[in-house]
Amino acid sequence: MANRLPSMTPARAREVTVIVPGRGWMPIDLAELWRSWELLYFLVWRDIKVRYKQTLLGVTWAVLQPVLTMLLFTLVFSRLARIPSEGVPYPLFSFAALVPWQLFANGLTQAANSLVASANLVRKVYFPRLLIPMASVVAGLVDFAVALGVLIVLMLFYGQPPTGRAAWLPVFVLLAFAASLGVGLWLAALNAQFRDVRYVIPFLTQVWLFITPIAYPSRLVPPAWQPLYALNPMVGVVEGCRWALLGTPAPAASLIATSAATTLLLLVGGAYYFRRLERDVADVL
Numbered sequence: 001m002a003n004r005l006p007s008m009t010p011a012r013a014r015e016v017t018v019i020v021p022g023r024g025w026m027p028i029d030l031a032e033l034w035r036s037w038e039l040l041y042f043l044v045w046r047d048i049k050v051r052y053k054q055t056l057l058g059v060t061w062a063v064l065q066p067v068l069t070m071l072l073f074t075l076v077f078s079r080l081a082r083i084p085s086e087g088v089p090y091p092l093f094s095f096a097a098l099v100p101w102q103l104f105a106n107g108l109t110q111a112a113n114s115l116v117a118s119a120n121l122v123r124k125v126y127f128p129r130l131l132i133p134m135a136s137v138v139a140g141l142v143d144f145a146v147a148l149g150v151l152i153v154l155m156l157f158y159g160q161p162p163t164g165r166a167a168w169l170p171v172f173v174l175l176a177f178a179a180s181l182g183v184g185l186w187l188a189a190l191n192a193q194f195r196d197v198r199y200v201i202p203f204l205t206q207v208w209l210f211i212t213p214i215a216y217p218s219r220l221v222p223p224a225w226q227p228l229y230a231l232n233p234m235v236g237v238v239e240g241c242r243w244a245l246l247g248t249p250a251p252a253a254s255l256i257a258t259s260a261a262t263t264l265l266l267l268v269g270g271a272y273y274f275r276r277l278e279r280d281v282a283d284v285l
Contacts, residue, residue, distance in 0.1 A: 028130075028271050028272065028275060029128070032128050033128055033130060033131070036127060036128050036131055039127055039131060040131050040134065040135055040138070043131055043132065043135035044135045044138045044139050046135075047110070047135055047136055047139035048139050048142055051139065061143075062102075062142070062143035062144075062146040062147050063146060063147060063150050065102060066095060066098040066099060066101075066102050066147050066150075067095075067150070069094075069098055070091055070094050070095045070098055071091075073090075073094045073214070073215045074090050074091050074094065076215075077090070077094075077215045077216065078090035078094075083215065083216045083217075083220075084216075084217060084220075085217070086217050086242070086246075086248040086249060087248070088158075088160065088246045088247075088248060089158050091154065091158075092151075092154060092155060092158055092160065092246060093242070093246070093248075094214060094215060095150075095151055095154060096151060096241055096242050096245050096246055097212075097213065097214040097215075097238045097241065097242060098147075098214060099144065099147045099148055099151050099241070100144075100172065100173065100176045100234075100237050100238060100241050101209065101212065101214055101234065101238065102140075102143060102144065102147060103140050103141070103143070103144040103173070103176050103177065103180060104176045104179055104180045104234055104237070105180075105205045105208070105209070106140050106143060107136065107137035107140040107177070107180030107181065107184060108137075108180045108183045108184040108187060108201075108205070109184075109201055109202075109205065110136035110137070110139070110140065110184070111133035111134075111136040111137050111180070111181065111183075111184025111185065111187065111188050112133075112184055112187035112188050112191050112197070112198065112201050113188075113191065113198060113201075114132045114133045114135070114136040114184075114188055115129070115132055115133065115188045115189075115191065115192045116191060116192060116195070116198075118132050129274070129278045130185075130271065130274060130275070130278075132188075133181065133184050133185055133188045133274070134181060136184065137177060137180050137181045137184055140180070141177075144173070151245070155245065155246070160246060160247075162245060163247065165243065165244045165245075165247065166244050166245060167244075168240070168243075168244040169241065169244045169245065171240070172236075172237050172240040172241045172244065173241075175233065175236065175237050175240075175259070175260060175263055176234070176237045178263050178264070178266075178267050179233040179234060179237065179262075179263045179266060179267075181267060181270070182233075182263060182265075182266030182267035182268075182269070182270045182271075183266055183270065184270070185267075185270030185271055185273070185274045186266070186269070186270040186273060186274075187201060188274065189270075189273055189274045189276075189277045192277065193277070208232075208234070211229075211232060212232060212234045212235060212238055213235060213238055213239060214238060217239075217248075218235055218238075218239055218251070218255070219249075226255070227254075227258070230254070230255045230258035230259055230262075231258060231259075231262050232259065232262070233259045233260075233262045233263040233266065234259070235255060235259050236251060236255055236256040236258070236259025236260060237259065239251035239255065239256075240256060
């Protein structure tokens, strides 16, 4: 919280900024975040450079991860388990889900560790701490764009070019981004307080991968479990992306609405919890 107080000097009046820690549940200062957009840009650029600095393959990792996972899923779930793929080639079926999943999973992982990784910066100067995990998720859009380009090439190879439904893709990408940021804010705040949280994150993402309809269609989930299943925010994202890009059956409106509502709760709740920790974050890091 910053209060501006006038201070008179013999030469001229000047403005002094006094930073006072807030108390309790503080509101989210959207205006302050907007004023700091330039800092967000530099944090995103820093994260992108650090991510690929001194790597052998660089941005190619953004392609290798989903491609290798797609090949494994095709072997295990399509060839051996004979999982249906909604009338589209199984490599396309799984890869179209892995692209938004990579945005979500990598974003929450990077955001969860972002505060601890930026401890030196946090201790030195005041700025909206929300920018740090936000920058980590925004930086993941580079990997998403590269993987999406590979997906489009794959679609053309299988003779299924994008149609007008692809105009809905940004909506589902925005939902994936919001879900990643929401979960990332919760984990970033918890990880700053309890450092063993970082050991839980890989297990969490692995479990989350298999409770999301990436290797299988969501219709295989029994109807009685569908309302509970839809609480997973990535269910609506994955099924929506498949529908927009591949023309698979449209997901139920209730499924999309439930996933979107869960995403909103995660994002708002995570932002407020993160803000509550913000006043003490420099001390606990």
